[in-house]
Amino acid sequence: MMVESATETIRTTPSNQNGVSSLSSQSDGGGREGGSNGDINGEISPLDLLHLQQQQALQAARQFILQQATGLNSPSSNEVKQSPVQVPVSMAMMTPQMITPQQMQQILSPPQLQALLQQQQALMLQQLQEYYKKQQEQLHLQLLTQQQQAGKQAKEQQQLGNKQLAFQQQLIQMQQLQQQHILNLQRQGLVNLQPGQGAVPIQSLQQAMCPTDLQQLWKDVACVQSTEEAMKHEGLDLTTNSSNTTSYSASKVSPQIPHHPLPNGLNSVHTPKRDRARLFEWISSFTKESSDEHLTPYSKGTHLQSTHSTHEEHTASHPLYGHGECKWPGCEALCEDMGQFIKHLNSEHALDDRSTAQCRVQMQVVQQLEIQLAKESERLQAMMTHLHMRPSEPKPFNQPLNLASSVSLSKRESEGFPDGLPHPPTSAATPITPMRQGPSVISSSSLHGVGPIRRRNSDKFCTPIASELAQNCEFYKNADVRPPFTYASLIRHAILEAPDRQLTLNEIYNWFTRMFAYFRRNTATWKNAVRHNLSLHKCFVRVENVKGAVWTVDEVEYQKRRPPKMTGSPTLVKNMITGLGFGSLNASYQAALVESSLGLLNSPTLMNNSTGASLNMLHVCHDDVSSTVEQVNSNGSCSPGLSPQQYGHHVHVKEEPAEMEEDSRPVSLMATVTQNLCMPGDERDMDEELPTEELE
């Protein structure tokens, strides 16, 4: 296990380009892309340390192997294991990398690797301690410089000695605790931890920290402050000129203080004020672009609240107060009422360095979320563009007629669409439109998969379900979005999609769950609906064959479900012929329809019919053309498909609820059109929703 850990460390660290990534991978289990690394005030950067560690580990292994090969200075491997110093550290940087970690893993035995690991850890510890020491010295020097500058004032100068002494003690304490922390980390095998990364570049932090990390940072900042306050209570307030700071005793710092290591290795508890100042500086360094004028209203309000505490804000519900507790990040103090909360807010979250830092961290949280939102929005737009832009591309009209596609072309020019005509999004800028506006569209309700959606798009003037599904197949498969089709149309499509145009109930179920993520839940509901539809609609014919009961589609019956007004009213037909039926279809779309029908009109069978009628039929031909064609084909013996009536088994013919099929229908023009539409290449795009009464 140890060997695995060691080799894993060796193997993975080269890919980590900075310490932040390493830390992230430890904190959340997954490394993130690290940003550019940079030296911290000319000090050893985490990257340098990392490389140094790797070099040393590799060199140690090399040296060890060399010793094993030559038999020099290595009486036994056990001795090596027990005395890691046998791997000369001084050799660490002398030779280039010649052995890959993988090779090392293959060459060395587990005990040897363990010995190497221990040696490497010892080296790292030493280096880290040196690093920390150097940092603290620098911090101390900086403090001294600043204090000397500030000490130009006579009053402060008198107290400078005390403050320096106190801070020196705090530095020592912090150093000790940091070393202890490093030792703990070493014992835990967290050898990649990089200390003192208070000056991590902005990019590194932003790329390495997810919002949760930032939230954790939040708590850490709060924790820092709590520690500071604890120190204050212990007489350690370095920010004041109190002279009692000399009474500080390191032992008074409670080790039980909640301890959240900062994601970047800062130890929140043991960070002295100077480091906190560096932390704040670090935070502000990568937020300086978003200075106070970029404060979110939330932050501004907080700021204002802390500064002025206006009563206007107190009377109403406060965004920082809810459920009886303070919502200030990292606080969660219980406040019985608003007054108490206000008091708490003014006392605990007044305008000071901590609040400022917390505000900035919160800004980072917000910024991070905004960045995430922007990314997700961009992804969504790309998805929508991918899913919907293609259908909007113009198609030659000898191609399968896709009303959605054609209509979408003219969407922008014509604002007033007849209700039910598709309004697919033509721009990624408007990816989401109401479902009612058409297929290829994800309604807000659909997106959330909530609530029933009435009047789905399969039956009236809607997009071909087949083309819609073909275009957005992957979308529906993966997104929990309710498909904008009726159960009946979906069932029919499933059945017609089957090789022999018949499915068992279970196969229909499977099709639903396979094709739509939405139907992978609430199975009882929609399965019941499927059964209900199968039973209710006459168009679904139960056929008992050798396999058991299967369901087929009686296309004639299915098309009888067409709205009777559309087929039965000569007035309406006339209106449609004269163009009224096209509503606000723009000229290009009508022209397209005309153009597409012109070829059909060349057919002798169509010569008896008016062009307008043909147009009308094309218009009425929603999305089920191909199935109708199939039906025609089967009836016309040019299709391998079998009509339900052709099954020589028990066929349970259902009586559809009273429909209008008996009324007088217009002279069928569609049959001819449909037959002419039955040309090579006419597939599913033409298949949906063709009124079949015209076939008669």
Added chain:
DNA sequence: TCTTACCTAAACAATT
């Protein structure tokens, strides 16, 4: 306001 289509729920019986 009425009609129609659709969805959902549920009860019930038959079948597996």
Added chain:
DNA sequence: TAATTGTTTAGGTAAG
């Protein structure tokens, strides 16, 4: 016996 399948009824919504 339980689960599945199939039928039927009822209530509700939305749109024409």
